[in-house]
Amino acid sequence: MDASPPIIRKLPPMPQVRLKNGLVISRLINGMWQVSGAHGDIDPNKAVNAMHKYCEAGYTTFDMADIYGPAEIIFGNFIKNRHSFHPKNSVQAFTKMVPSAGPMTRNVVESAITKSMLRMQVKQLDGLQFHWWDYKDKRYLDALQHLSDLQRIGKIRELSLTNFDTARLEEITSKGIEISTNQVQYSIIDQRPSQRMSKFCRMNGIKLLTYGTLCGGLLTDDYLGQPEPRGRKDLYTASLWKYKQMIDAWGGWKLFQELLSTLRDIADQHNVTIANVATRWVLDDPVVGGVIIGCRFGVLGANHAVENLQSVDYDWCLTEQNRSMIGKITSRSNDLLKSIGDCGDEYR
Ligand SMILES: NC(=O)c1ccc[n+]([C@@H]2O[C@H](COP(=O)([O-])OP(=O)(O)OC[C@H]3O[C@@H](n4cnc5c(N)ncnc54)[C@H](OP(=O)(O)O)[C@@H]3O)[C@@H](O)[C@H]2O)c1
Numbered sequence: 001m002d003a004s005p006p007i008i009r010k011l012p013p014m015p016q017v018r019l020k021n022g023l024v025i026s027r028l029i030n031g032m033w034q035v036s037g038a039h040g041d042i043d044p045n046k047a048v049n050a051m052h053k054y055c056e057a058g059y060t061t062f063d064m065a066d067i068y069g070p071a072e073i074i075f076g077n078f079i080k081n082r083h084s085f086h087p088k089n090s091v092q093a094f095t096k097m098v099p100s101a102g103p104m105t106r107n108v109v110e111s112a113i114t115k116s117m118l119r120m121q122v123k124q125l126d127g128l129q130f131h132w133w134d135y136k137d138k139r140y141l142d143a144l145q146h147l148s149d150l151q152r153i154g155k156i157r158e159l160s161l162t163n164f165d166t167a168r169l170e171e172i173t174s175k176g177i178e179i180s181t182n183q184v185q186y187s188i189i190d191q192r193p194s195q196r197m198s199k200f201c202r203m204n205g206i207k208l209l210t211y212g213t214l215c216g217g218l219l220t221d222d223y224l225g226q227p228e229p230r231g232r233k234d235l236y237t238a239s240l241w242k243y244k245q246m247i248d249a250w251g252g253w254k255l256f257q258e259l260l261s262t263l264r265d266i267a268d269q270h271n272v273t274i275a276n277v278a279t280r281w282v283l284d285d286p287v288v289g290g291v292i293i294g295c296r297f298g299v300l301g302a303n304h305a306v307e308n309l310q311s312v313d314y315d316w317c318l319t320e321q322n323r324s325m326i327g328k329i330t331s332r333s334n335d336l337l338k339s340i341g342d343c344g345d346e347y348r
Contacts, residue, residue, distance in 0.1 A: 011306065012313040014058025017289045019158050020180040020205050023126055025061040025092050027283060027312055030054055031211060031294035032062060036069035038238035039296055044074050046298030051078045054295065055091060057305045063183070063209070063292045065096035065129075066116050074297075076121035093120060094127030094209070096162055096183075097147075101134060104143035113147075113155060129160040129183050129209075133347065135168060141175065148177045160209075163344030166197045169206070179206050181289055184343040186210035187219060188259065188281050188326060189243075189250045192337050198287040207289030213282050214293060215243035220275040221267075224260040228253040239294055249340065251333035259329045266325060270316040275304070279311035280318055281326065 015027045030051070035042045051062070051074075064071035075093055082091055095116050102108065113128060130147060132140035144159075151159045158180035161169070173179055182201065186193045186208060193208055201208060214220055216239030223229075235241040247256050263274045270277075279291050291311075296302040340346050 011057075011309045012315070014060070014309070015312050015314075017207065019127075019207060019289065020178065021158050023092060023157050023180075025127075025290055026059055027290045028059055028279070028308060029061045029063050029094075029209065029290045029292040030059050030297075031292040032064040032071040032075065032297075033068050034237070034239065034294040034296045035071050035074055036067075036238075038069075039294075040237065040299065042074075042296065043298050044070065044077065047074050048078045048081075048297075050295070050297040050303065051075075053303070054297075054305050057309065059305060060090055061092040061094070061290065063094045063211075064120075065098055065131075066112065067096070067098045072116055072119035076119055080121050092126045093122065094129055094158075094160065094183075095120065095125060096129040096131055097143075098131040099143065101137055101139075104139040104146065106146045106149070109143050109146040110150060110155075113150060117155075124154060125156045127158040127160050127181070128156045129162040129181070131162045131347075132164070135348065140168075141172070144172055144177050145175070151178075163347055165342035165344055166200050167342070169197070169200055169204075173204055173206075179204075181207045181209050182343070183209040183211060183292070185212040185246075185346075186282050186285075186288065187213045187215060188263075188278055188330060189215060189219065189246060189256075189333075190336055191330065192340070192343055193287070194285060195337050197343050198285065201287045206287075208285075208287050209290050209292055210282055210288055211292045211294075212243055212246070213279055213291045214275055215247065216240040216294070218243055218247065218256075219260075219263075219278045221264070221273055224264055224274065225257070237296075246336075249334065250336060255329065255332060259326075262325050262329055266318070266322045269322070272310045272313075272316065273307060275308060276311040277318070277322075279308065281323075283311065284318060 016024050018024050097112050160181040162183035184193050235244050263277050267277050
């Protein structure tokens with residue numbers, strides 16, 4: 001694949017957002033699923049060096065999970081030297097607790113987060129995002145009650161969710177459990193969060209942290225005018241594989257190429273890239289706290305830190321005409337809310 005299009009403007013500082021419990025995070029967040037092993041090999045030392053570089057460019061917030069292979073350990077190796085590189089408290093880390101079905105006792109829940117804290121070498125989790133597979137099993141409410149208690153004694157700063165739907169968000173908050181963020185898939189392709197979830201979140205001070213915003217790299221200049229990628233050889237990371245299926249469900253490769261071509265026209269108007277337009281489109285939704293962009297840290301040619309900063313350059317903005325150009329294409333796509341369900345239902 002070609003190198004990224006050249007950078008054409010002075011780069012802006014990274015904008016930040018304050019969450020419910022006071023934590024300030026960067027609006028572009030580094031996604032660490034890409035160091036899990038499912039996206040090719042990562043050299044942990046090179047990864048740590050790359051993380052320092054991202055941090056220096058303003059990307060201070062990292063997203064990982066207990067199930068992302070060595071991600072939490074790599075973060076721990078990065079953070080233990082942070083004082084020599086970055087001022088105190090200038091890095092924020094969100095992890096996820098993704099338990100298998102079973103009793104959600106205080107002991108089970110506390111052991112899980114203690115393990116993450118040890119691996120991440122932190123005394124408090126800045127953000128803990130809880131995931132649950134099966135809504136018929138109501139023990140997610142037990143787990144969240146314990147997590148809320150653990151938050152009260154200072155083990156967790158922001159108590160968050162990932163892939164919960166609107167109905168469950170309402171149920172959980174009605175029990176008095178304060179939720180700061182919900183991490184969901186949100187892109188020009190997958191607009192489900194704006195259909196049902198965003199209203200409830202706005203009314204309850206909950207921010208969305210989004211993934212899939214670049215469809216694993218497919219929603220970028222790299223795939224404009226390219227033949228349809230098929231099979232594991234073309235779709236060589238877990239992320240490319242996942243979002244190619246989403247594009248198929250959305251409307252297929254031909255319509256996707258029309259979208260890329262329209263995004264290229266818009267990008268030309270603003271001297272930016274398709275990735276920048278796709279990211280800004282999501283960031284412009286006021287319910288979105290941050291966009292998580294996956295980083296294959298330390299992999300040659302996979303450092304997009306400089307280019308992606310153009311997404312948060314407020315010297316340019318998407319016009320109403322730009323939005324309607326995008327809308328004309330997406331109005332011809334399938335309704336994912338109908339075919340898949342609300343946010344996160346693809347996991348159930
Ligand atoms: N909660 C959940 O269920 C869930 C699910 C998926 C992801 N996530 C989180 O979200 C993060 C994001 O992952 P994702 O799978 O959704 O992927 P993504 O952010 O949509 O795409 C990441 C890929 O896009 C490419 N890319 C980034 N900037 C680019 C640019 N300017 N130009 C061209 N290509 C660019 C990179 O490819 P190269 O590396 O090839 O350069 C990168 O690996 C994950 O790391 C994880 O933290 C959470």
